[in-house]
Structure formats: C-alpha cells, structure tokens
C-alpha cells in the first residue's frame with residue numbers, strides 16, 4: 001500500500017501506534033474545534049492513552065473540514081511524507097471508511113498551464129517524489145472524460161484524495177471508540193489559567209479541566225488566543241465548489257487542472273473548486289452564512305473545459321467554505337511559550353490532506369514538547385513576531401465591504 | 407515575505423459580472439399568482455420579465471424534477487417544440503401578459519438568486535440566475551416576485567420506487583397543461599383537498615379513478631369536494647394505506663392495501679400534501695418559517711423579495727398539513743421493510759438511513775456497523791445535512807426532491823420530536839440540475855480570467871519546506887506566480 005513515488009517509510013503505522021500506546025496515560029487534553037485538525041489530534045492523543053475532550057461550537061466538520069476538495073498531495077509540507085505513510089492505513093486504523101484513493105493527475109488545456117505543471121513536476125522530482133509527464137494522448141488514454149483540447153499533463157505517483165465528510169466523521173467516531181468525548185453545539189467561551197497554564201476551558205457545556213489544550217478552531221483561533229494574550233494573525237475568506245451528477249468512473253479519480261482542484265468521488269460525481277476567493281470579516285460565533293456566488297458559472301465552465309466529455313452532466317449543487325490564512329499562507333503548528341500547555345494548529349488550505357500527519361505532530365507537541373518525525377520550526381508562530389497591525393491591508397486581504405451581518 | 411502592495415489580484419474584487427439585462431420586476435413562475443403579479447407590474451408601467459420553466463425538458467422529468475412525474479408522461483413530452491405550444495395554449499393569460507408588455511420566457515428556469523449579505527459582499531448588485539435549453543445568464547431587478555408554486559410531497563412505501571408512483575402536482579401538470587399523461591387508471595393516496603381535486607381532475611380528463619386511500623377514518627378535505635367524489639362513484643378506502651405497489655417492467659400494475667384489498671391500477675398518485683417551493687429563498691439564505699396550516703416551511707420576511715401564491719404558503723383552511731403528513735409517514739413507515747428505498751437517486755434504504763451506513767460500494771467494518779442514528783443522536787440533535795453526507799440520502803440528481811421531506815420526518819420521529827425539531831436539509835443553487843455547458847459563463851470577463859488561480863494565489867504557500875528562507879524560495883515563488891491567471 002505504499003507509493004512507488006515516495007521514500008520507503010522506516011516504520012509501519014501499526015508500529016507507531018504500538019510505540020505511542022500509553023505514553024499520555026492520565027493526561028487530560030481539551031481540544032477546541034472539531035474540524036479535521038482537532039479531531040485527528042484528538043485521535044492521536046487518545047491512541048496515546050490521553051483522556052480527550054473535543055468541544056465544537058456546532059457539528060463536527062461543519063466548517064472547512066466538511067466542505068473542501070478532499071485533496072491530499074501537499075508535497076510542499078514537512079508533514080507530507082508522514083501523511084503519505086499514514087493515509088493508506090487510515091481506514092483500518094480508524095475502523096471507518098474515508099474513501100482514500102491514491103495518486104493524482106493534473107491536466108492542462110492551455111500552454112501556460114502545461115508550462116506551470118512541468119515546473120511543478122520538476123520541483124517534485126527534485127525532492128525525490130516521482131512525477132511522470134504525460135502527452136495529450138497519454139492523458140486521453142487515462143482520463144476518459146478529457147477532450148481534444150488537452151495538451152498534456154502530469155501523473156503524481158503519490159498523493160491522493162479522500163472524502164472529507166466521511167473522514168471527519170471517521171476521526172470523530174474512532175476518537176469516541178477510544179473513550180474520547182465530543183461535545184457538539186458547545187462553543188468555547190474562555191480559559192482559566194493558573195501558574196502559566198490553562199487549567200480549565202469554559203464552554204456552554206460547562207467547565208472542562210485539562211492538563212493541556214489544543215486550539216484548532218479555524219478562523220476563530222485568533223479571537224480565542226487573544227483571550228490568552230497571544231496574537232495569531234489570521235485572515236479568512238470564502239472559497240467555493242460545485243458538484244455534478246455521477247459520471248462513469250475514471251481509473252484515477254484524482255484528476256484536476258485547468259485552474260481547478262477537486263476529484264471524482266467514488267460515486268462518480270465531479271466535485272471541483274478554484275478561482276477567486278472573497279476575504280471576509282471573522283466573527284467569534286462563526287460565519288453567519290456560507291453562501292456561494294455566481295462564481296458557480298465560472299467553475300462550471302472550467303470543469304466543462306477540463307472534461308469536455310462531461311459537459312452534458314448536470315451540476316446538482318454548489319457550496320462554500322471559510323478558510324483562514326496566515327500572512328504567508330502556511331500553517332502554524334506550534335506549542336506556545338505562555339501559557340505553555342497550549343498548542344495551536346491552523347492549516348490554511350492544506351489541512352484536510354495533511355490531517356493524518358498534523359494530528360501526529362500535535363500529539364508530539366502536546367505530549368513530548370517536540371515533533372518526533374519532522375522539523376516544524378518554520379511553521380512556528382514566532383515567525384510573525386512584530387508583524388505590523390496592517391498586514392492584511394498590505395496584502396489587500398481585508399474584507400472588500402463591511403459584512404452586512406456585522 | 408510576499409506582499410502585494412495592498413491589492414490581491416486573486417480576490418473576487420469586481421470580477422463577478424453585471425447582469426445582462428435589468429427589469430423593474432422579475433417574476434419567477436407563470437401560474438395564476440405569477441401571471442397576476444406580472445400583469446399588475448405591467449399595468450403600473452414597469453418593465454417586467456416573467457419566466458417559467460415549463461415545458462420541462464424530458465430528461466429532467468425523467469429525474470422527477472421539479473415534480474414527481476413518476477415516469478408517467480407520454481412521449482409527447484419529448485417533442486420540445488410541440489410541448490412549448492401546448493403549454494402556451496393551456497394558459498390564455500400568457501398571451502394577455504405578452505400583450506400587456508410583459509416579457510415572457512417559457513422553458514426558462516430560475517436556478518439561483520444572489521445578493522450581497524452575510525458572507526458575500528462582492529456582487530455588483532442583486533441578480534436572478536436563469537437558464538433555458540441553450541444557455542445560462544443573469545438578470546438584475548428592482549423587485550423580485552417569486553410565484554414558484556408548490557411541489558409534490560413524497561413519502562415512500564414498498565414498491566414506490568418504480569414508474570407509476572407519482573405526485574398530484576405532477577398529475578395536474580401532465581393532465582391540465584401538457585396533455586401528456588400516460589396512465590389509464592389511478593389510485594390516489596390521501597383525501598384532503600389536493601387528493602379530492604386530483605380525483606375530480608383525473609375523472610374530468612377521462613382517467614379512471616380506482617379510489618382514494620385515507621389513513622384516517624374519514625375523508626379529510628372540503629365536504630363539497632368529498633361529496634362530488636362520492637357522487638362520481640369513486641370509493642374511499644378509509645383507515646387504510648398502500649402496503650405495496652406491485653409491478654412489472656413498465657412499472658405499477660396493482661396495489662395491495664393494508665386491509666388486504668388488491669387494486670389493479672397503473673398509477674399511484676401521492677396526494678398527501680404539497681410543499682411550498684421555497685428552494686430559491688432557502689438557497690439565497692432567505693428567512694423561512696414553519697407553518698403546518700400552510701403546508702410546512704414557508705418564506706419569512708425577506709427584503710426585496712415578495713412571495714405570492716402557493717409558494718408563500720398554501721391556503722390556510724385550519725387543516726394541519728404537517729400533522730397529517732406525519733401520521734402518513736408513521737403509517738407508511740410501519741408498512742415498510744428495512745430494505746424499502748428512501749432515496750431513489752442513491753438507493754438508500756430505510757435501514758441504511760436509520761443506521762447511518764455508507765453506500766454499498768464502501769466497506770462496513772464492525773465499528774461502522776455498530777453506528778446508527780441512535781448513537782449519532784447522543785452527540786446532539788440530528789441534522790439532515792449531516793445524515794446526507796454519511797448515507798448519501800438526498801445527494802442525487804433530483805436534489806432531494808423525492809426524499810428531503812420524508813428524511814426530515816423520519817429524523818424527527820427517530821429523535822422523538824415534532825417535525826420542526828429537526829432542521830430542514832438546505833437547498834443550494836443551482837436549484838434545478840443544469841448541465842455544465844449550460845451553467846457555464848462562456849463570456850467570462852477578462853478580469854476573471856486574469857485573476858483566476860487554483861487556490862489563493864499566495865506563492866509562499868507552495869514553496870517546498872526545505873527551500874523556505876533559501877535563495878530557491880524566490881525562484882519558486884516567481885515561477886509559480888508566473889503560471890497564474892491559468
């Protein structure tokens with residue numbers, strides 16, 4: 001179940017599980033946020049024997065974690081090799097289906113796209129991750145829905161995709177099966193600190209005592225951490241997707257390109273997103289709404305160009321999700337200096353695919369104070385020390401108009 | 407660090423296009439309510455656009471969109487041009503509207519309403535998105551009037567997932583507007599006004615009516631209508647229910663009732679209730695309220711949008727439609743086996759739904775099998791959108807038209823609460839399934855194309871970790887950003 005295009009892992013996931021078992025026994029961890037980041041962290045910690053409580057303001061996976069493209073091919077991340085090691089085993093480890101599938105194809109319909117993809121292929125090959133370049137004819141042989149307009153593409157011999165909604169629930173259920181508790185409809189309202197540590201988390205469900213806290217609340221991390229005197233620079237935006245009725249199954253469902261990300265689901269639906277985002281204000285209680293816009297039409301066009309042989313398929317739904325970005329767009333995975341038992345994780349656009357590994361990293365930070373399998377120094381919060389208050393304006397990342405819900 | 411001098415070329419900015427045309431009034435739906443509204447607008451000298459989706463394309467009818475046609479339309483519906491004529495002739499007011507200066511577009515559906523509000527501020531103005539058989543486009547309005555009517559309420563029972571099980575509104579559409587009903591002999595489920603009217607209409611149009619089945623002990627509708635049905639020698643089967651529809655390759659051939667009676671019919675007409683068509687209101691994030699006397703969820707106060715006719719709520723006769731349909735759902739639920747289909751598109755059975763089990767193409771390991779709606783309810787009140795994600799019920803091409811309401815009823819029953827205790831599964835645009843090529847904006851602005859990126863267009867995001875803070879970082883950023891406006 002390993003990939004031909006990746007380094008061979010030195011240890012099986014089962015061995016890792018055996019190694020961590022019992023390492024966090026008696027530790028009480030409260031996790032703020034039941035998205036994929038918080039749930040994966042909770043699951044890893046429960047596997048280590050910790051007593052885990054997850055608090056979410058709504059239903060697990062209701063925000064970005066249940067609304068994303070399901071892509072899992074983030075070669076740029078220091079978590080990538082760990083993600084690749086874990087994903088093929090997640091169904092078995094969790095006990096629930098995630099629909100994980102291996103490998104990806106990215107196909108071009110303009111010369112500019114093809115150039116871009118060739119650059120990315122080389123970048124990956126330089127890292128030791130195998131990418132094969134494909135001609136238009138090779139693509140057409142592998143992607144039955146591609147058309148004469150396809151100029152070529154690339155075949156990632158690694159990476160993949162999974163079903164976000166099913167995966168989130170799989171983490172949640174697996175966590176419960178290990179004795180973890182999940183409180184839904186239970187927004188966190190504050191923290192109780194003592195001696196430089198958070199000793200309890202307050203939520204509408206009550207006061208939850210803890211030895212350690214993980215803050216994985218997506219865009220709401222900023223306001224929550226501000227309560228602890230820690231500034232986390234984040235800006236949130238809306239991103240949109242569409243989905244069609246089922247198409248005949250393609251041999252590799254993880255096909256995208258033409259400025260789109262997405263996948264063919266195991267049912268056959270084509271689910272794709274891409275294009276402009278809208279920067280929004282962040283509200284402590286969460287987004288007042290997650291509307292889609294007429295961008296649906298532009299997405300439809302791109303999908304029809306990507307798969308001319310699917311242009312007759314009906315689009316059956318559009319949706320949107322809110323995703324937060326740090327000033328450089330990269331994740332923050334870091335344990336705070338003060339309060340020293342708080343770990344923060346914000347994943348920007350790569351949190352779903354990397355989730356099997358991000359949970360491991362958070363587990364390591366919470367239990368051991370440092371990550372055992374990769375370097376995370378460049379994902380520390382301190383890289384934004386001294387960033388100006390106007391960092392959003394400098395980038396043009398502020399909401400374009402005041403949100404009418406304000 | 408990468409900074410864009412205060413502008414983000416990949417943000418939505420002003421990339422969303424202005425509408426192709428603007429009207430003082432746009433009316434969606436050309437039933438009696440929409441026609442009256444359009445005529446009133448024209449009478450005041452306003453520019454008025456009136457759109458109606460009829461005639462419905464054959465392919466959509468085959469998917470029970472927007473009504474539960476149950477495969478009982480004749481081949482006449484395949485002839486789009488003839489259908490257009492038939493539909494136009496069936497409603498003399500259409501011609502009157504045109505003469506009054508209303509721009510009338512038939513065969514045109516409204517699939518979305520977009521306006522700035524919570525979570526979106528990038529629209530140049532409020533628009534309605536339209537599509538016909540050739541293309542999609544958007545129009546602007548000062549006033550939007552929704553007159554979208556009501557759609558069929560479907561509640562499953564054994565054998566309902568075959569041709570020949572249809573809804574009363576679809577029957578009315580085929581008989582009164584399309585002259586294209588393929589059935590000969592029908593059994594009607596329900597006995598409130600809808601069912602009584604359906605029986606009388608069918609009879610008037612020469613269709614044999616084998617009877618009306620009513621779960622309660624007496625006919626429910628208007629006494630005069632019930633008398634008219636009796637006078638036509640149409641029997642009522644009281645305290646009874648369809649236990650099974652039995653059929654062959656062409657669908658229903660007969661129905662076995664709970665009482666044991668077996669009735670030869672080619673069509674079962676579900677006439678338990680209608681649901682106000684609030685898809686557009688719900689998809690635009692508008693307000694809605696539950697009103698059992700007016701057919702279920704109806705639009706609340708929504709600035710700039712007026713709802714008229716059945717979509718604003720059925721006429722209040724003091725009858726509790728929601729209580730009535732819940733009673734039917736309980737009875738038909740008892741008559742259904744665990745393998746009775748709930749969601750036809752995705753073939754989700756009652757057992758799968760109540761067990762929150764994944765579709766059959768996925769494995770169901772032991773922990774998965776141990777999960778159920780009951781275990782999920784321990785985590786909080788059930789939410790149909792969550793159940794949908796797990797079971798796929800309501801995720802198919804009919805967009806939940808056949809199962810949304812019954813799933814909501816089943817969840818309410820499972821949670822031991824009233825109907826409204828469980829939220830309604832959300833509607834989203836496009837509220838009609840539309841082909842990619844029709845929905846597509848083929849006249850995309852240069853601005854949109856130039857600013858397009860697969861994700862946010864933040865070049866630092868894609869730099870391999872090991873190259874961050876090295877000279878290679880700049881190189882990657884430039885090369886990656888160079889490829890943008892894909």
Ligand SMILES: Cc1cc2nc3c(=O)[nH]c(=O)nc-3n(C[C@H](O)[C@H](O)[C@H](O)COP(=O)(O)OP(=O)(O)OC[C@H]3O[C@@H](n4cnc5c(N)ncnc54)[C@H](O)[C@@H]3O)c2cc1C
Pocket residue numbers: 032033034035036037038039055056057058059060061062063064065066067068069070071072186187188189216217218219220221224239240241261262273284286320321322323345346347348349350351352353354
């Ligand atoms: C349209 C779209 C497409 C995407 N495509 C991909 C993709 O293909 N691949 C990929 O890897 N990533 C993708 N992403 C990004 C990915 O979805 C996110 O990185 C990931 O889901 C982040 O997970 P999270 O758990 O950190 O945050 P979230 O999913 O945002 O979860 C945070 C949780 O915290 C809860 N919360 C907030 N405030 C409080 C509070 N006060 N108290 C309690 N709980 C609180 C929220 O309810 C929420 O459930 C996409 C995102 C979007 C929107």
Ligand SMILES: Cc1cc2nc3c(=O)[nH]c(=O)nc-3n(C[C@H](O)[C@H](O)[C@H](O)COP(=O)(O)OP(=O)(O)OC[C@H]3O[C@@H](n4cnc5c(N)ncnc54)[C@H](O)[C@@H]3O)c2cc1C
Pocket residue numbers: 434435436437438439440457458459460514515516517553554555556574575576577578600603604607683686714715716717837
């Ligand atoms: C079987 C039956 C018999 C009936 N008999 C009688 C009777 O004898 N007397 C009586 O008074 N009433 C009767 N009615 C009720 C009557 O038909 C309705 O009350 C009336 O038609 C409601 O008018 P309306 O304008 O609100 O909606 P409708 O007449 O339903 O018109 C709505 C129109 O909008 C269209 N539409 C909906 N959504 C969209 C969209 N998104 N885009 C474009 N178009 C859209 C629909 O296709 C439809 O054409 C009967 C109804 C049925 C089902």
